[in-house]
Amino acid sequence: MCELYILFWYFVMMQRIVVLSGAGISAESGVSTFRDNDGLWENHKVEDVATPRAWEVNKELVLDFYNQRRKQLLDVKPNKGHQALVKLEEQFNVEIITQNVDDLHERAGSSNVLHLHGELKKVRSTIDPSLVYKMEGWELKMGDNCPRGEQLRPHIVWFGEEVPNILLAAELLRSADCLIIVGTSLNVYPAAGLIHELKPNSPIYLVDPNEVNTGIAEGIRIIQAKASEGLTRLVNQLLEKNKK
Numbered sequence: 001m002c003e004l005y006i007l008f009w010y011f012v013m014m015q016r017i018v019v020l021s022g023a024g025i026s027a028e029s030g031v032s033t034f035r036d037n038d039g040l041w042e043n044h045k046v047e048d049v050a051t052p053r054a055w056e057v058n059k060e061l062v063l064d065f066y067n068q069r070r071k072q073l074l075d076v077k078p079n080k081g082h083q084a085l086v087k088l089e090e091q092f093n094v095e096i097i098t099q100n101v102d103d104l105h106e107r108a109g110s111s112n113v114l115h116l117h118g119e120l121k122k123v124r125s126t127i128d129p130s131l132v133y134k135m136e137g138w139e140l141k142m143g144d145n146c147p148r149g150e151q152l153r154p155h156i157v158w159f160g161e162e163v164p165n166i167l168l169a170a171e172l173l174r175s176a177d178c179l180i181i182v183g184t185s186l187n188v189y190p191a192a193g194l195i196h197e198l199k200p201n202s203p204i205y206l207v208d209p210n211e212v213n214t215g216i217a218e219g220i221r222i223i224q225a226k227a228s229e230g231l232t233r234l235v236n237q238l239l240e241k242n243k244k
Helices: 003-012 024-028 052-057 059-073 080-088 104-108 164-174 191-198 227-243
Strands: 016-021 093-097 111-115 118-123 131-136 152-156 178-182 203-207 218-223
Touching: 024 111, 024 118, 024 164, 052 218, 059 152, 080 104, 080 227, 093 164, 111 131, 164 191, 178 227, 203 227, 218 227
Parallel strands: 016 093, 016 178, 093 111, 178 203, 203 218
Antiparallel strands: 118 131, 118 152
């Protein structure tokens, strides 16, 4: 009984760290991003492949676009940045809020991942958004229907659509003791507004290889490095500090 009591208080007192991740962490694994010169988006306007209107106008183009992204995902693996966040769970309660639609955080072994913009390996009904299914393979075709007989679409939050998980993400930030930002410039809303949900004076670490606008929050600690290098360094420091 005494051991259970001690274990209970250990988890209650464990510091909660929220990680907000973006395209930069996946880019190191070889996942093309919107801003890549040779990225998957290069030959397509956003309006043609990632909006509700695009789906209405040319479903086959939209399906092919996401099929190619899904196919590419089969050939990439989590990197040291993803793995560092898994290591962080050894001593902390870690919640990851990701803007990425890949499953690299999960494949690395992270336990708690919330996807803001959907998941590439899932599809959903066009008639009932609550009907969501895991993909078998990488190809979604015209005529692949949900049990209600309607076409399935990518389980992606397109431009112009609401972000269903934004309220849950805000709740996670409000309960966080520390925030780590990696792979995102925080220029895309509503995700960019999440930082303001954090409790005052909570430590914020931002890992980015480029110069960052530190005006996004007070007291932000910049680690100017790529995700894999910066996260590895930061996680080791946090784990070592927590032992003292």
